[in-house]
Amino acid sequence: MSEKKEAIKQNAIDLFYKKGYFATSIGDIARPTGIRKSSIYYHYQNKEDILFDILKTTMLDLDRSLEEHIEGVDDPEQKMRSAITSHIIFHIERQKEVIISDSELRGLSLENYKAITKMRDKYEHKFQALIKNGIQKQVFVDYDFKIISYGILTMCTAVALWFRPKGRLPKREIAEMYTDFIIDGLKKKHDRQRSSASKKGRG
Amino acid sequence: MSEKKEAIKQNAIDLFYKKGYFATSIGDIARPTGIRKSSIYYHYQNKEDILFDILKTTMLDLDRSLEEHIEGVDDPEQKMRSAITSHIIFHIERQKEVIISDSELRGLSLENYKAITKMRDKYEHKFQALIKNGIQKQVFVDYDFKIISYGILTMCTAVALWFRPKGRLPKREIAEMYTDFIIDGLKKKHDRQRSSASKKGRG
DNA sequence: GTCTATAGATGGATAGAC
DNA sequence: GTCTATCCATCTATAGAC
Numbered sequence: 001m002s003e004k005k006e007a008i009k010q011n012a013i014d015l016f017y018k019k020g021y022f023a024t025s026i027g028d029i030a031r032p033t034g035i036r037k038s039s040i041y042y043h044y045q046n047k048e049d050i051l052f053d054i055l056k057t058t059m060l061d062l063d064r065s066l067e068e069h070i071e072g073v074d075d076p077e078q079k080m081r082s083a084i085t086s087h088i089i090f091h092i093e094r095q096k097e098v099i100i101s102d103s104e105l106r107g108l109s110l111e112n113y114k115a116i117t118k119m120r121d122k123y124e125h126k127f128q129a130l131i132k133n134g135i136q137k138q139v140f141v142d143y144d145f146k147i148i149s150y151g152i153l154t155m156c157t158a159v160a161l162w163f164r165p166k167g168r169l170p171k172r173e174i175a176e177m178y179t180d181f182i183i184d185g186l187k188k189k190h191d192r193q194r195s196s197a198s199k200k201g202r203g
Numbered sequence: 204m205s206e207k208k209e210a211i212k213q214n215a216i217d218l219f220y221k222k223g224y225f226a227t228s229i230g231d232i233a234r235p236t237g238i239r240k241s242s243i244y245y246h247y248q249n250k251e252d253i254l255f256d257i258l259k260t261t262m263l264d265l266d267r268s269l270e271e272h273i274e275g276v277d278d279p280e281q282k283m284r285s286a287i288t289s290h291i292i293f294h295i296e297r298q299k300e301v302i303i304s305d306s307e308l309r310g311l312s313l314e315n316y317k318a319i320t321k322m323r324d325k326y327e328h329k330f331q332a333l334i335k336n337g338i339q340k341q342v343f344v345d346y347d348f349k350i351i352s353y354g355i356l357t358m359c360t361a362v363a364l365w366f367r368p369k370g371r372l373p374k375r376e377i378a379e380m381y382t383d384f385i386i387d388g389l390k391k392k393h394d395r396q397r398s399s400a401s402k403k404g405r406g
Numbered sequence: 407g408t409c410t411a412t413a414g415a416t417g418g419a420t421a422g423a424c
Numbered sequence: 425g426t427c428t429a430t431c432c433a434t435c436t437a438t439a440g441a442c
Contacts (some may be wrong), residue, residue, distance in 0.1 A: 004425085020309050022225035025417055038420080039426050047418070103306055106223050143380060147372065150365050151358045151381055158357030169350065177346060178354055185388035207407085228435060242408050244437070 005043045007033050012050045017096035021051055021104040051104060052112045058097040059119040065090045066126060076134040077187065081179050083130055084156060088175040091160040098160045127153060131186070140186045152182055208246045210236050215253045220299035224254055224307040254307060255315045261300040262322040268293045269329060279337040280390070284382050286333055287359060291378040294363040301363045330356060334389070343389045355385055 001009075011032045015024040026047055030037040044050050069086035073079045091098050105113060128149045134140035156178060163174070204212075214235045218227040229250055230240040247253050272289035276282045294301050308316060331352045337343035359381060366377070 020225065022223065023309065026419085027417080035425085036427060037418085038428080041419070042425055106226065143384065144372070147377060147380060148384060150361065151384065154361030154364070155354045155358035158353065158361070161357070162353050169347065174350060177350060181346065181351060181354065181388045185384045189392070229437085230435080238407085239409060240436090241410080241438080245407055250436070 002043070004033070004035075008040060008043055009050065009053060013054055013096050013100065016051065016054070016100045016104060021100070021107040048107060048109060048112065051100075051107050052116075054097060055101050055105075055108070055116050056119075058094060058101050059116060059123070061094070062087075062090055062098070063119070063123050066123065070130075076130070076137050076139045077183060080130050080134060080140075080186070081183060083127060084152070084179045084182055085175050087127075087153070087156045088159055088178055089171060091157055092163050092171045092174070095160045095163065098157070102157065102160075124149065124153060134186065138188060141188050143186075148186075155182070205246070207236070207238075211243060211246055212253065212256060216257055216299050216303065219254070219257070219303045219307060224303070224310040251310060251312060251315065254303075254310050255319075257300060258304050258308075258311070258319050259322075261297060261304050262319060262326070264297070265290075265293055265301075266322070266326050269326065273333075279333070279340050279342045280386060283333050283337060283343075283389070284386060286330060287355070287382045287385055288378050290330075290356070290359045291362055291381055292374060294360055295366050295374045295377070298363045298366065301360070305360065305363075327352065327356060337389065341391060344391050346389075351389075358385070 008029060012024070012029050014032075015028055019028070025037075026040050027037040029050070030040050033040075040050075044053070065086045066083060069082040070079050073082050101116075105116065108116065128145055131140060131143075131145040131149055131152075135142050135145060159174065159178070163171070211232060215227070215232050217235075218231055222231070228240075229243050232253070233240040233243050236243075243253075247256070268289045269286060272285040273282050276285050304319075308319060311319065331348055334343060334346075334348040334352055334355075338345050338348060362377065362381070366374070
């Protein structure tokens with residue numbers, strides 16, 4: 001990808017994050033790039049094409065981060081810890097892009113929408129497999145693994161919404177706190193059981 | 204509020220939820236209401252006014268639900284349980300409106316934006332007070348109560364994003380599962396401590 | 407309270423010169 | 425690869441009749 005195209009993409013990320021996709025015009029993107037709006041069309045087919053480029057790259061990088069973090073880890077608890085850490089750190093470091101990914105899917109055509117949600121679903125399934133594995137190995141409480149995976153992922157995804165680079169706590173500490181909280185909620189305690197009567201007798 | 208105005212509001216909710224605020228035109232809202240787009244302006248000053256009406260009502264109702272749920276409950280754990288239940292059930296029953304509330308704040312002028320975020324902040328502070336109280340009474344682990352409150356709230360807020368009325372589990376069961384998970388993660392265990400070395404020595 | 411008609415502005419996208 | 429110029433569609437909002 002050419003340097004100019006990269007610049008357009010980065011300016012689009014800044015603007016889609018700050019103003020939203022629909023409220024950002026091609027002219028808005030062209031201005032900080034130092035070119036006229038018509039020149040954008042030399043690099044991208046249309047406005048949606050820019051959005052799609054951002055979303056696709058983000059999903060690919062997110063997935064790669066997960067794979068790198070869990071590679072070679074066998075213990076179910078440690079593997080889940082690594083996965084959560086990867087997710088949180090990525091959502092802090094790529095704050096703008098993941099917020100766009102979570103809020104601007106409506107800007108995509110049906111075809112592109114399907115492509116992105118397919119990637120997202122595959123990513124989510126990897127998390128669900130980790131939880132399912134922990135439950136089967138009797139390390140985790142037998143929650144409904146799909147429902148609980150939504151909760152865990154969204155809780156970590158939302159870090160991107162409130163994290164401030166100059167905030168009180170460093171990213172590693174936030175990632176550790178959330179990982180502790182989640183693993184503590186997931187782990188089976190051998191001296192006691194869940195207090196609620198809603199516990200399921202699956203498996 | 205007149206019946207016609209209510210109808211306009213409800214159609215706006217449906218459309219803002221499905222297409223987004225910026226992608227919805229005044230004409231789109233007028234059509235299912237059975238009037239022409241110019242007639243909308245008899246009931247509302249402008250497009251933003253409709254959005255603001257929706258957001259304000261939603262925040263007021265959300266806050267009232269919380270107050271009703273925790274009223275008269277004294278035990279810190281039970282109070283937190285009631286608060287979480289209120290939040291989840293509301294986000295399931297008012298799915299469309301809360302999703303609009305979480306994604307369309309950019310459609311507001313600065314003044315209206317401040318009014319809504321002020322209400323939201325007050326609501327969040329009530330949750331933080333519950334967690335803080337539980338920590339002080341030594342019922343909850345001494346996590347950073349602000350950071351952990353973000354995680355808890357967003358995890359429950361996100362239920363609105365994936366919940367399907369005809370889905371596998373009824374709303375009460377989902378609320379119970381999440382409440383168990385969160386309380387379990389929050390509660391102090393008298394026979395063991397957090398495994399991580401990151402535990403803070405505040406208080 | 408709703409209508410028709412239209413002002414007034416903006417934005418995505420293309421044509422064609424350089 | 426970038427420019428100027430422009431087409432065309434769309435949208436918010438208002439004016440004024442009924």
